[in-house]
Amino acid sequence: MATPQQINNLQNSFQRAVNMGGSPGEVSTSPTQSFMSSIPRRVSLSKQTKALKPFSTGDIKILLLENVNQTAVEIFNGQGYQVEYHKASLPEEELIEKIKDVHAIGIRSKTRLSEKILKHAKNLVVVGCFCIGTNQVDLDYAAKMGVAVFNSPFSNSRSVAELVIAEIITLARQLGDRSIEMHTGTWNKVSKKCWEVRGKTLGIIGYGHIGSQLSVLAEAFGMHVLYYDVITIMALGTAKQVSTLDELLNKSDFVTCHVPATAETKNLLSAPQFAAMKDGSYVINASRGTVIDIPALVQAIKAGKIAGTALDVYPNEPAKNGAGAFSDELNSWNSELVSLPNVILTPHIGGSTEEAQSAIGIEVATGLTKYINEGCSVGSVNFPEVALRGLDLDQENVVRVLYTHHNVPGVLKTVNNILSNHNIEKQFSDSQGDIAYLMADISSVNQSDIKDIYDQLNATEYKISIRLLY
Numbered sequence: 001m002a003t004p005q006q007i008n009n010l011q012n013s014f015q016r017a018v019n020m021g022g023s024p025g026e027v028s029t030s031p032t033q034s035f036m037s038s039i040p041r042r043v044s045l046s047k048q049t050k051a052l053k054p055f056s057t058g059d060i061k062i063l064l065l066e067n068v069n070q071t072a073v074e075i076f077n078g079q080g081y082q083v084e085y086h087k088a089s090l091p092e093e094e095l096i097e098k099i100k101d102v103h104a105i106g107i108r109s110k111t112r113l114s115e116k117i118l119k120h121a122k123n124l125v126v127v128g129c130f131c132i133g134t135n136q137v138d139l140d141y142a143a144k145m146g147v148a149v150f151n152s153p154f155s156n157s158r159s160v161a162e163l164v165i166a167e168i169i170t171l172a173r174q175l176g177d178r179s180i181e182m183h184t185g186t187w188n189k190v191s192k193k194c195w196e197v198r199g200k201t202l203g204i205i206g207y208g209h210i211g212s213q214l215s216v217l218a219e220a221f222g223m224h225v226l227y228y229d230v231i232t233i234m235a236l237g238t239a240k241q242v243s244t245l246d247e248l249l250n251k252s253d254f255v256t257c258h259v260p261a262t263a264e265t266k267n268l269l270s271a272p273q274f275a276a277m278k279d280g281s282y283v284i285n286a287s288r289g290t291v292i293d294i295p296a297l298v299q300a301i302k303a304g305k306i307a308g309t310a311l312d313v314y315p316n317e318p319a320k321n322g323a324g325a326f327s328d329e330l331n332s333w334n335s336e337l338v339s340l341p342n343v344i345l346t347p348h349i350g351g352s353t354e355e356a357q358s359a360i361g362i363e364v365a366t367g368l369t370k371y372i373n374e375g376c377s378v379g380s381v382n383f384p385e386v387a388l389r390g391l392d393l394d395q396e397n398v399v400r401v402l403y404t405h406h407n408v409p410g411v412l413k414t415v416n417n418i419l420s421n422h423n424i425e426k427q428f429s430d431s432q433g434d435i436a437y438l439m440a441d442i443s444s445v446n447q448s449d450i451k452d453i454y455d456q457l458n459a460t461e462y463k464i465s466i467r468l469l470y
């Protein structure tokens with residue numbers, strides 16, 4: 001059942017539309033339309049379409065954390081949404097307070113949106129991860145709440161691949177140590193155990209967007225490339241896929257990880273894997289901090305087995321920038337690691353370039369806006385992907401129904417029974433696991449019918465969430 005507050009909200013937005021002359025048939029200067037000219041669209045529209053106006057966009061509250069790029073802020077401001085912006089992530093208690101009444105939240109890799117936090121989000125419609133990784137969000141729980149989650153699957157891939165190339169040469173030439181020495185006045189002109197990368201073997205674990213991009217760059221430097229992945233993937237250039245992780249470890253001079261954080265990739269490289277590597281080889285990790293067992297890596301470096309490492313990600317990362325943030329308090333092995341030779345440490349900046357952040361800002365903000373304004377879930381990582389073409393500019397008395405429900409038999413029959421009092425212009429439904437999502441445009445709907453449709457849909461047994469756009 002709809003709560004009195006929900007019904008009230010619906011009535012208010014409906015009333016506002018009427019009061020503002022914003023009848024369902026009105027064609028306004030639509031955020032959606034102004035958007036369409038400037039962004040790549042996955043659902044192509046051959047002509048201008050009607051702006052859907054489910055709400056006063058000024059009512060939409062967006063919380064942006066972790067210094068999300070200004071390109072996103074501009075897009076949301078352009079929609080008239082209310083944007084609250086924070087440069088850092090928020091402490092848990094504060095996040096719980098803030099998330100209670102926002103419709104959308106934008107985060108990067110630091111903010112954890114666990115069930116504990118998400119269950120306080122009473123109005124949340126959508127989450128934007130302004131990055132590639134989505135392991136920081138409880139995706140299943142979000143879907144069960146009817147909250148779609150979007151990310152940017154490859155806008156920062158090139159930036160990460162370039163960082164890793166820089167790290168390969170930096171490790172091979174011990175540049176980090178030479179630079180630190182010079183900063184403290186020490187001239188140490190040595191060539192011992194400094195190498196060219198030409199002719200060496202790079203072992204890439206995870207040959208997805210980043211791993212494959214890196215493969216191409218490494219070959220341009222004259223490196224041989226091997227890769228290991230849980231799926232069979234076409235090799236680029238002359239790279240070769242190997243069938244076991246051990247084979248990759250045995251044969252590579254540099255081993256670099258580009259896998260997601262999952263239960264299977266936790267401590268993917270630990271003591272036995274370091275033991276299997278070539279003597280004097282190097283380890284790079286710019287994926288997630290859980291993928292490498294850092295205490296075991298420390299031991300392997302101390303034993304002289306591993307000649308150096310470059311790490312961009314850590315099991316625990318500070319919530320914000322600042323001196324003293326990266327310490328033993330955060331990760332107990334910290335002092336030991338920083339005291340070792342040829343260790344390059346960066347503060348999770350693999351994707352932190354102007355190009356990547358700007359592109360991510362546009363891509364994710366666009367996805368969120370299309371979901372909020374039109375219901376289009378294409379590109380979501382936890383939701384069935386559904387889109388409908390827009391409504392004709394001159395179409396009147398039309399309502400778009402967005403109905404998320406549990407994926408059980410009989411639901412569509414019930415829903416279409418309700419909708420069939422009107423004309424169903426078009427509809428599309430898809431499911432993913434337990435969650436299904438229906439979009440339908442129905443015409444011959446008078447303003448007085450809207451609340452009735454909402455109430456009837458709201459009373460259906462397997463409903464998760466409903467939105468009506470008109």
Ligand SMILES: NC(=O)C1=CN([C@@H]2O[C@H](COP(=O)(O)OP(=O)(O)OC[C@H]3O[C@@H](n4cnc5c(N)ncnc54)[C@H](O)[C@@H]3O)[C@@H](O)[C@H]2O)C=CC1
Pocket residue numbers: 132133153154156157160205206207208209210211228229230231258259260261264265286287288312313348349350351352
């Ligand atoms: N340091 C940074 O700033 C950044 C870090 N990342 C991290 O890098 C990771 C990889 O990114 P993409 O290449 O875009 O992901 P992707 O999804 O395109 O590729 C990941 C690959 O890993 C493979 N894989 C999964 N489990 C595996 C396992 N157990 N063993 C071997 N292969 C496995 C997959 O089959 C896939 O081919 C992301 O999940 C993210 O956590 C991404 C961007 C920036």
Ligand SMILES: O=C(O)CCC(=O)C(=O)O
Pocket residue numbers: 108109110130131132133134156351352
């Ligand atoms: O830029 C960030 O905050 C996170 C980058 C990252 O790790 C990702 O895209 O998965």
